[in-house]
Amino acid sequence: MSVVMTTEQLEAIYGYPNEASTVKVADRVTPPYRTLIENSPFAALATCGPEGLDCSPRGDLPGFVHIHDEKTLMMPDRRGNNRIDSLRNIVRDPRVALLFLIPGSGSTLRINGRALVSADPDLLASFKVEGKKPRTVVVMTVDDIYFQCARAIVRSDLWNSDKRVDPRTLPTPGQILAVMSEHRVGGEQYDREWPERARQTMW
DSSP states (O other): OOOOOSHHHHHHHHOOOOHHHHTTOBSSOOHHHHHHHHTOSEEEEEEEETTEEEEEEEEOSTTOSEEEETTEEEEEEOSOOSOOHHHHHHHHOOEEEEEEEOTTOSOEEEEEEEEEEEOOHHHHHTTOBTTBOOSEEEEEEEEEEEEEOTHHHHHHTTTOGGGOOOGGGSOOHHHHHHHHTTTSSOSHHHHHHHHHHHHHTOO
16 A cells, blocks of 8 residues: 655645635634634534544534634533543643534535633523533634535535435444443433433533
8 A cells, every 4th residue: 555654745646725725714703704603503623632633523503602702712512421522632732623514505614723611600601501501611712714615515415305314224322332331321221211311401
């Protein structure tokens, strides 16, 4: 197998980006990028720590990532499984990245920067949903921000409802847990109870 080992080898294969690929990069949230953030209900959060890299899904009501100012974003950490992999990484290495998706749109938005984790009571209160506060808020300083063209979305046909995978053809969380734990946890009861448990603990 031939392995590419240097940036020079990469550039020989790919050449150089055109102006449309570079002029779109900003060091702050511009008005068009603000619109994309405010309409996104989903982002993937990438972090890094001593153990390596991590990428975590973040979903909420559209605009759940608040724009404090053109250099600062704030994202609530809603209820989950308490693994806190992303937060563990951020408190040890502030480098983060966000990838926003907007249902129906081919454009995605990429942001690189640095973050901290805040438990400030007033800040938490500002993110209340149904009377419930997040336990922390990730505060991100934007270093660079730019949109990604639609090729990946078009190739994957991501928003085509006719291409949705039938969930019945996939392993359920309960089945996965049962296999991984030698049936100590998970199973049919887990799957049966999860929708109600999720409804009660959504926020």
